[in-house]
Amino acid sequence: xxxxxxxxxxxxxxxxxxxxxxxxxxxxxxxxxxxxxxxxxxxxxxxxxxxxxxxxxxxxxxxxxxxxxxxxxxxxxxxxxxxxxxxxxxxxxxxxxxxxxxxxxxxxxxxxxxxxxxxxxxxxxxxxxxxxxxxxxxxxxxxxxxxxxxxxxxxxxxxxxxxxxxxxxxxxxxxxxxxxxxxxxxxxxxxxxxxxxxxxxxxxxxxxxxxxxxxxxxxxxxxxxxxxxxxxxxxxxxxxxxxxxxxxxxxxxxxxxxxxxxxxxxxxxxxxxxxxxxxxxxxxxxxxxxxxxxxxxxxxxxxxxxxxxxxxxxxxxxx
Amino acid sequence: xxxxxxxxxxxxxxxxxxxxxxxxxxxxxxxxxxxxxxxxxxxxxxxxxxxxxxxxxxxxxxxxxxxxxxxxxxxxxxxxxxxxxxxxxxxxxxxxxxxxxxxxxxxxxxxxxxxxxxxxxxxxxxxxxxxxxxxxxxxxxxxxxxxxxxxxxxxxxxxxxxxxxxxxxxxxxxxxxxxxxxxxxxxxxxxxxxxxxxxxxxxxxxxxxxxxxxxxxxxxxxxxxxxxxxxxxxxxxxxxxxxxxxxxxxxxxxxxxxxxxxxxxxxxxxxxxxxxxxxxxxxxxxxxxxxxxxxxxxxxxxxxxxxxxxxxxxxxxxxxxxxxxxxxxx
Numbered sequence: 001x002x003x004x005x006x007x008x009x010x011x012x013x014x015x016x017x018x019x020x021x022x023x024x025x026x027x028x029x030x031x032x033x034x035x036x037x038x039x040x041x042x043x044x045x046x047x048x049x050x051x052x053x054x055x056x057x058x059x060x061x062x063x064x065x066x067x068x069x070x071x072x073x074x075x076x077x078x079x080x081x082x083x084x085x086x087x088x089x090x091x092x093x094x095x096x097x098x099x100x101x102x103x104x105x106x107x108x109x110x111x112x113x114x115x116x117x118x119x120x121x122x123x124x125x126x127x128x129x130x131x132x133x134x135x136x137x138x139x140x141x142x143x144x145x146x147x148x149x150x151x152x153x154x155x156x157x158x159x160x161x162x163x164x165x166x167x168x169x170x171x172x173x174x175x176x177x178x179x180x181x182x183x184x185x186x187x188x189x190x191x192x193x194x195x196x197x198x199x200x201x202x203x204x205x206x207x208x209x210x211x212x213x214x215x216x217x218x219x220x221x222x223x224x225x226x227x228x229x230x231x232x233x234x235x236x237x238x239x240x241x242x243x244x245x246x247x248x249x250x251x252x253x254x255x256x257x258x259x260x261x262x263x264x265x266x267x268x269x270x271x272x273x274x275x276x277x278x279x280x281x282x283x284x285x286x287x288x289x290x291x292x293x294x295x296x297x298x299x300x301x302x303x304x305x306x307x308x309x310x311x312x313x314x315x316x317x318x319x
Numbered sequence: 320x321x322x323x324x325x326x327x328x329x330x331x332x333x334x335x336x337x338x339x340x341x342x343x344x345x346x347x348x349x350x351x352x353x354x355x356x357x358x359x360x361x362x363x364x365x366x367x368x369x370x371x372x373x374x375x376x377x378x379x380x381x382x383x384x385x386x387x388x389x390x391x392x393x394x395x396x397x398x399x400x401x402x403x404x405x406x407x408x409x410x411x412x413x414x415x416x417x418x419x420x421x422x423x424x425x426x427x428x429x430x431x432x433x434x435x436x437x438x439x440x441x442x443x444x445x446x447x448x449x450x451x452x453x454x455x456x457x458x459x460x461x462x463x464x465x466x467x468x469x470x471x472x473x474x475x476x477x478x479x480x481x482x483x484x485x486x487x488x489x490x491x492x493x494x495x496x497x498x499x500x501x502x503x504x505x506x507x508x509x510x511x512x513x514x515x516x517x518x519x520x521x522x523x524x525x526x527x528x529x530x531x532x533x534x535x536x537x538x539x540x541x542x543x544x545x546x547x548x549x550x551x552x553x554x555x556x557x558x559x560x561x562x563x564x565x566x567x568x569x570x571x572x573x574x575x576x577x578x579x580x581x582x583x584x585x586x587x588x589x590x591x592x593x594x595x596x597x598x599x600x601x602x603x604x605x606x607x608x609x610x611x612x613x614x615x616x617x618x619x620x621x622x623x624x625x626x627x628x629x630x631x632x633x634x635x636x637x638x639x640x641x642x643x644x645x646x647x648x649x
Contacts, residue, residue: 114639116632116635119452120635123580124580124629124635127624127627129628131628134621138621246460259452291463291464291468291472292468295464295465297461298457298460298462301453301456302443302449306443306447
């Protein structure tokens with residue numbers, strides 16, 4: 001038993017150790033990598049997928065997927081920027097939060113209450129929400145006319161005693177949501193639904209509403225990420241969120257949260273996102289073209305999950 | 320109801336009518352395609368012309384190749400999200416290599432590359448034992464990286480127009496690429512319905528454990544399906560390169576989404592064990608009619624992703640309500 005437990009941990013630990021070792025070696029050759037300026041820069045970039053990952057982790061632990069967050073991020077951003085310009089910054093933020101909650105709610109009804117396959121449903125929502133963003137803006141990107149005068153830029157561009165505001169937001173949201181996941185009845189129910197839905201139902205866990213709420217949280221976190229993103233750019237491209245769903249899932253998988261549900265954690269996901277961000281940053285600092293990071297992401301994900309699976313099985317190949 | 324009306328009016332060809340009806344009843348997607356066809360025939364005078372009908376098949380071919388390759392994968396209970404990236408890579412490869420190797424060898428190398436990437440996906444899924452969703456999601460990112468690595472950040476054009484000329488050749492209203500697409504549907508349907516490999520693929524998707532217990536070489540069949548899927552993605556890559564006479568590494572972005580939509584719309588169950596190529600063909604044609612028709616009646620192309628996404632979710636809902644009434648949310 002003990003031996004088996006150790007084997008499981010060795011597989012996961014090995015990957016993390018190799019990645020950190022690789023980063024340390026990279027730092028020896030690239031002194032800039034670990035300069036405080038660069039570290040804060042990387043953390044600030046990681047904060048947007050990090051905040052989304054907080055929400056998606058709830059969905060993944062409940063045994064479901066959310067691939068719609070990329071388009072949801074785009075839609076929330078264009079709504080935020082256009083309402084910021086036409087009404088007021090506060091109205092823009094509220095509108096983005098409402099859009100995120102509504103989109104998450106639709107996902108939650110379809111997957112939680114109607115029991116549809118979450119992969120295909122949220123793929124459909126990925127397309128649907130991108131289309132709504134296109135129709136809503138008429139194909140135009142949105143931007144804030146006078147970015148230097150708007151206080152809204154504080155979320156993405158501000159610093160609080162030397163630390164970028166998005167990093168602080170990531171830390172605060174991570175702490176609060178981690179408490180929600182690990183210290184409350186709702187949090188334990190999310191794990192129960194993901195680990196064994198039948199047992200959960202027999203134990204009077206309201207499976208449907210737990211899944212629904214997980215998707216609501218995912219939508220809410222994506223809207224928060226949209227606030228950070230559009231405040232950083234002070235504009236919104238129609239497809240600004242495109243691909244974020246992949247970055248977020250890659251980070252969650254790298255952090256060791258099982259896509260089968262029932263296990264995982266918020267800080268693990270954030271850790272995975274931050275490690276990926278550092279790897280990408282190191283590759284760029286080495287002067288490699290940006291698409292090399294996609295090849296590395298491929299290798300890292302397959303390597304990490306392989307080590308995990310092989311560690312659990314204790315044998316290299318499945319029979 | 321329509322079937323009864325049909326069989327009374329055409330008593331002579333009663334058997335074939337019944338056969339057509341059974342296909343329709345087995346798969347409502349054909350009814351959807353028919354309905355869209357009728358609606359747009361009335362809505363636009365430009366719709367029901369030989370030229371436009373040929374166009375619809377031609378436009379469906381690219382997504383169609385991917386959907387044909389994906390159907391056996393979904394039947395066996397897996398998924399391949401990397402096909403759009405494989406399309407992008409192979410399109411660049413065929414344009415880039417034809418100058419160096421000559422067209423026939425370039426095509427063989429590119430088909431080999433597609434099949435090889437499928438083999439890699441299949442080996443990781445089966446031999447290491449990782450969920451195909453994770454493997455091919457990562458593959459989708461990585462293979463896109465390979466495409467950019469090969470082509471750089473630019474588009475490739477070929478001074479040699481042979482490939483383009485072959486693709487532009489047409490038989491009646493159908494282009495060569497359309498005919499290849501219809502041919503691939505026929506071949507894959509035959510493989511799925513008439514060969515041991517096809518029957519075992521259904522068995523694996525229906526109940527993998529039972530298939531293993533029955534001595535079916537599950538791993539080999541799944542890996543073969545991934546190879547075939549990669550091969551079809553390469554065919555799609557060659558087709559798009561032929562169609563446009565050029566290639567950029569970003570070709571095929573989001574195509575995996577449309578292909579999955581088509582396969583699921585065609586009645587292939589995500590839980591595996593169910594579905595066939597005729598359903599996939601119906602869905603590919605229906606989606607193509609929808610795109611083409613909306614365009615002809617002047618609907619903004621911005622609505623296309625809205626309609627596609629809604630269609631996918633409605634299909635899932637329909638599937639849920641009709642086949643699984645007794646099941647509640649898990």
